[in-house]
Each structure stands twice: as C-alpha cells, then as structure tokens.
Amino acid sequence: MTMDAKTIEQFLHAQVECWNAGDKQGFLEAYRGVAPSTLTIEYVGRPATDGWPVLEGMWTQQNAKIAIEEITCIINGQEAACHNRNKIKGTDVAIETIELYRFDAGGRLSVRYFIRQP
DSSP states (O other): OOOOHHHHHHHHHHHHHHHHHTOHHHHHHHHHHHOSSEEEEEETTSOOEEHHHHHHHHHHHHTTTEEEEEEEEEEETTEEEEEEEEEETTSSOEEEEEEEEEEETTTEEEEEEEEEOO
C-alpha cells in the first residue's frame, strides 16, 4: 500500500473535520483507511505505543474540549508535517502542535506529536 499526496491530504483533512464534527466513527475510520496494519503514536518525550488505545483515550478525554484549526500541512513523499492549533472551547487558550505522519508500506502509520502547552 503506497500512499500518494492526494490520499494523504484527504486523510489529514478528514480526521480534523471528523474531530471537529464530533464524528468518532468517521475519525477512527479515517485512521483505519490509512493504517489497516499498524498504528503507532508517540508523544515526543515518551515511548511510541499502540495508537488505537491512544486515539480512543484522546477522543474520550479531549474531543468535547478541543476544536482543531489546521494551520498548515506539508506533504513530501510518504510523510507529512502538520501545524495545528488546538483551541480549548470557550476560552482564548490554544495548544500548538506539530504532528509528523509517516506512511509505510504494508499499511503502517507512525505519528509523532510535538506539543507546546499554553
């Protein structure tokens, strides 16, 4: 499974759109579509781990509190870097993230989150 730039871009936008719409099923399906084999997620500074429980926890703990604004996404080959602004609903506070995505052959996705706390 090789990802082209258009497919990667569609995934990046779809996961944010589903997050902001409160569409958990669509959010998870977006990830399943690009990571049918393996998903790993690393919050930089902590070990990488199985991404599926991380996504579930992220959704449960943060979806009602956070709206995501996409600032920019850059796609090169099988990798993407995104700058997102995670706005805490009802406040002027935002958490900036740089998110790195690597799409490997065989349906594997590795995600790394760099998080700047407010």
